[in-house]
Amino acid sequence: xxxxxxxxxxxxxxxxxxxxxxxxxxxxxxxxxxxxxxxxxxxxxxxxxxxxxxxxxxxxxxxxxxxxxxxxxxxxxxxxxxxxxxxxxxxxxxxxxxxxxxxxxxxxxxxxxxxxxxxxxxxxxxxxxxxxxxxxxxxxxxxxxxxxxxxxxxxxxxxxxxxxxxxxxxxxxxxxxxxxxxxxxxxxxxxxxxxxxxxxxxxxxxxxxxxxxxxxxxxxxxxxxxxxxxxxxxxxxxxxxxxxxxxxxxxxxxxxxxxxxxxxxxxxxxxxxxxxxxxxxxxxxxxxxxxxxxxxxxxxxxxxxxxxxxxxxxxxxxxxxxxxxxxxxxxxxxxxxxxxxxxxxxxxxxxxxxxxxxxxxxxxxxxxxxxxxxxxxxxxxxxxxxxxxxxxxxxxxxxxxx
Amino acid sequence: xxxxxxxxxxxxxxxxxxxxxxxxxxxxxxxxxxxxxxxxxxxxxxxxxxxxxxxxxxxxxxxxxxxxxxxxxxxxxxxxxxxxxxxxxxxxxxxxxxxxxxxxxxxxxxxxxxxxxxxxxxxxxxxxxxxxxxxxxxxxxxxxxxxxxxxxxxxxxxxxxxxxxxxxxxxxxxxxxxxxxxxxxxxxxxxxxxxxxxxxxxxxxxxxxxxxxxxxxxxxxxxxxxxxxxxxxxxxxxxxxxxxxxxxxxxxxxxxxxxxxxxxxxxxxxxxxxxxxxxxxxxxxxxxxxxxxxxxxxxxxxxxx
Numbered sequence: 001x002x003x004x005x006x007x008x009x010x011x012x013x014x015x016x017x018x019x020x021x022x023x024x025x026x027x028x029x030x031x032x033x034x035x036x037x038x039x040x041x042x043x044x045x046x047x048x049x050x051x052x053x054x055x056x057x058x059x060x061x062x063x064x065x066x067x068x069x070x071x072x073x074x075x076x077x078x079x080x081x082x083x084x085x086x087x088x089x090x091x092x093x094x095x096x097x098x099x100x101x102x103x104x105x106x107x108x109x110x111x112x113x114x115x116x117x118x119x120x121x122x123x124x125x126x127x128x129x130x131x132x133x134x135x136x137x138x139x140x141x142x143x144x145x146x147x148x149x150x151x152x153x154x155x156x157x158x159x160x161x162x163x164x165x166x167x168x169x170x171x172x173x174x175x176x177x178x179x180x181x182x183x184x185x186x187x188x189x190x191x192x193x194x195x196x197x198x199x200x201x202x203x204x205x206x207x208x209x210x211x212x213x214x215x216x217x218x219x220x221x222x223x224x225x226x227x228x229x230x231x232x233x234x235x236x237x238x239x240x241x242x243x244x245x246x247x248x249x250x251x252x253x254x255x256x257x258x259x260x261x262x263x264x265x266x267x268x269x270x271x272x273x274x275x276x277x278x279x280x281x282x283x284x285x286x287x288x289x290x291x292x293x294x295x296x297x298x299x300x301x302x303x304x305x306x307x308x309x310x311x312x313x314x315x316x317x318x319x320x321x322x323x324x325x326x327x328x329x330x331x332x333x334x335x336x337x338x339x340x341x342x343x344x345x346x347x348x349x350x351x352x353x354x355x356x357x358x359x360x361x362x363x364x365x366x367x368x369x370x371x372x373x374x375x376x377x378x379x380x381x382x383x384x385x386x387x388x389x390x391x392x393x394x395x396x397x398x399x400x401x402x
Numbered sequence: 403x404x405x406x407x408x409x410x411x412x413x414x415x416x417x418x419x420x421x422x423x424x425x426x427x428x429x430x431x432x433x434x435x436x437x438x439x440x441x442x443x444x445x446x447x448x449x450x451x452x453x454x455x456x457x458x459x460x461x462x463x464x465x466x467x468x469x470x471x472x473x474x475x476x477x478x479x480x481x482x483x484x485x486x487x488x489x490x491x492x493x494x495x496x497x498x499x500x501x502x503x504x505x506x507x508x509x510x511x512x513x514x515x516x517x518x519x520x521x522x523x524x525x526x527x528x529x530x531x532x533x534x535x536x537x538x539x540x541x542x543x544x545x546x547x548x549x550x551x552x553x554x555x556x557x558x559x560x561x562x563x564x565x566x567x568x569x570x571x572x573x574x575x576x577x578x579x580x581x582x583x584x585x586x587x588x589x590x591x592x593x594x595x596x597x598x599x600x601x602x603x604x605x606x607x608x609x610x611x612x613x614x615x616x617x618x619x620x621x622x623x624x625x626x627x628x629x630x631x632x633x634x635x636x637x638x639x640x641x642x643x644x645x646x647x648x649x650x651x652x653x654x655x656x657x658x659x660x661x662x663x664x665x666x667x668x669x670x671x672x673x674x675x676x677x678x679x680x681x682x683x684x685x686x687x688x689x690x691x692x693x694x695x696x697x698x699x700x701x702x703x704x705x706x707x
Contacts (some may be wrong), residue, residue: 049607050530057577058536061543063562068554069546075557085561094611116504141449144442155693156450157459162689164636165679171460174475174671181475182458210505313549316638318414320658334549338642341553350553358550365545399635 037108041340061334076351082341098348102356103228109340110230116331118230120312123332126247127254128307134255135303136296139262140288145271154263158256168253169320173197176245196245200327200333202237203244240329246317254310258303265299273324298372305368333357464488464676471671487676494541494596496650496677499656501682503635506652510634513576515626519619520687521577523611527597537586563696571652575634581626587616588622601669625695632685649655653681 071086081088102113104203142154160168175181176196183193209215217223222233239247269292275289277291293300315334319326324331331339331352341350458478463471464487468481472482523529525537555574556565564570592615600610616623638654645651651659657677 022410046528046607047530050524050528050533053520053524053528053611054536057582058516058573060517060577065543065546065551068551070556071557071561086557087431095545141442141446144439144446146439147442147446153446155690156453159686159689160453162487162632163685164638164654164678165526165640166517166636166657167682170657170674170678171456172473173661174463175456175459176677177475177669177671179472181476181594184476227653259579264551272572280460309547311509315549315552319642320661323662334552338552341556342643347553354550354553358547361547361550362545 057340098352114228116336124311135258161256165316199241204238437545487672511630514630517582524588
């Protein structure tokens with residue numbers, strides 16, 4: 001909610017609107033706009049109609065989006081235990097108690113929350129680069145100029161993104177079950193696959209173990225230093241084997257959506273630019289590196305930041321596939337907030353977790369706006385300067401959202 | 403859309419340089435073409451297998467026996483072809499979940515298409531005090547992540563006495579900010595002149611909206627219909643926090659409860675996979691029928707922020 005809006009028609013809405021309609025009327029022949037002054041009554045009716053038209057949306061979004069946030073804010077600051085109404089007299093203001101419980105006070109609540117942050121951080125660290133790279137790869141494949149049947153392949157890659165996350169999660173539970181598809185394939189090349197969703201071992205720990213570090217008795221410097229209720233050794237575990245299965249699922253599913261974005265950008269690159277580079281004798285890789293990639297930069301930023309925002313919200317897959325198990329290694333803040341509230345009746349803590357998660361996601365969103373905006377801003381400024389010189393129309397209609 | 407602008411500049415620049423050399427480049431590319439093409443196709447097919455195989459496995463395993471699914475997970479043909487999983491689903495609560503999903507998805511879709519386009523039209527065309535602030539609010543609301551609202555939504559539904567009822571499952575989904583945004587953007591792209599003519603003829607604002615503007619907005623309406631249907635059909639978190647009675651389960655929450663051990667002993671993968679197969683079909687049909695609109699919706703969602 002405390003979201004600074006990037007630009008379109010901010011401030012007292014009456015500003016840009018008449019200018020725009022006037023401009024539109026001029027463009028479309030200029031007829032019928034003359035009677036502006038004797039139209040007071042009609043204008044009033046238009047105002048009423050306007051509010052009537054938006055009222056259903058205001059009611060729904062207000063009642064089920066704005067009010068809930070305020071109510072949850074109160075709950076996160078109270079000692080409500082789920083019994084009766086949070087506004088009843090038995091519920092007390094608790095200050096930042098719930099936040100302290102999960103962030104600073106040593107205990108189960110703190111270590112659970114920190115574990116969920118660690119898990120989600122590793123999840124983000126793996127999913128975002130992998131899905132971006134896969135999406136770009138798929139787009140480059142499908143964009144091949146002389147390939148036939150592109151439509152079929154594009155459909156195949158995009159299809160998982162439109163299907164239900166519940167359905168896909170169940171399919172992947174089967175695929176990653178201990179005697180499932182992945183392990184059968186691994187067995188064919190002589191590898192004994194893990195019991196994916198029952199395996200809490202962190203992959204960095206596993207790698208260290210392979211390098212000869214004794215993982216049962218980790219180095220004291222790491223095992224004895226505790227930050228936020230978790231030892232450094234635990235912080236550096238990497239995603240668990242179970243989490244990597246979730247990561248594989250999500251990368252596989254979402255790459256299709258981002259592929260479409262890359263594809264749209266690739267198709268906007270004029271053929272001549274690539275051909276010019278080709279004639280100059282540049283190799284395939286160089287052409288990609290120095291011609292294609294720079295032109296994809298805005299899309300690349302968009303995909304990366306959308307990924308950063310989306311990956312902090314993982315819930316469905318965790319709810320269906322693991323519910324935080326094994327050994328809490330797939331616990332994420334979103335799922336933990338649900339679990340603390342609905343299962344453990346710690347509604348204050350659950351809400352507090354939701355607000356911290358909210359803050360993280362808002363930070364990512366602001367980062368995105370900041371990164372994607374500054375170029376547009378500069379261009380918009382230049383355009384306004386030019387426009388202002390030609391006709392003193394002020395800010396004029398801004399082009400959509402960034 | 404910033405990339406376009408930049409690329410358009412690059413385009414014109416390239417044109418001026420490029421003209422005389424086009425023919426030569428044609429020859430050049432044709433020579434290495436066959437090998438590149440073969441490689442390209444190989445990569446496309448291998449990746450496509452990676453994307454299609456899971457769905458084939460899902461399909462095949464639905465018709466297997468439990469033992470067959472466990473011992474031959476890779477095979478795409480059941481050793482003993484059986485529809486036991488489907489008949490068991492038919493006897494259980496599955497038809498009820500399906501009905502609930504259909505009812506919810508249809509009502510939510512109808513609501514979103516109507517309310518979002520009403521609001522989108524008002525924000526695009528009607529002049530009223532506070533319009534700019536409202537639009538800013540819509541943009542802000544779009545940035546609120548859904549998962550953060552899980553507990554908050556429950557709190558309000560509970561307070562209003564709507565928890566564990568159809569109204570609690572449907573009403574909160576009846577409007578969405580992204581839909582309003584899509585419709586507003588579209589209405590702004592239609593010329594005003596037609597509406598002006600209707601207005602001079604004395605038509606009311608709603609009449610103009612309903613019989614003049616909406617028919618012109620067909621492409622956007624189709625996109626919004628599809629996105630709303632897909633969104634509400636696939637929705638899980640809202641149906642976890644807005645209800646608890648088993649008879650109010652939708653397909654998503656019902657199938658999720660199957661997985662978390664409601665089934666008793668054994669993996670029973672054929673049953674679970676059959677359940678997911680059936681729930682995928684409606685969205686798949688819509689997807690294959692209206693692919694273009696999915697693609698448009700997918701990318702328009704990207705530029706919404």
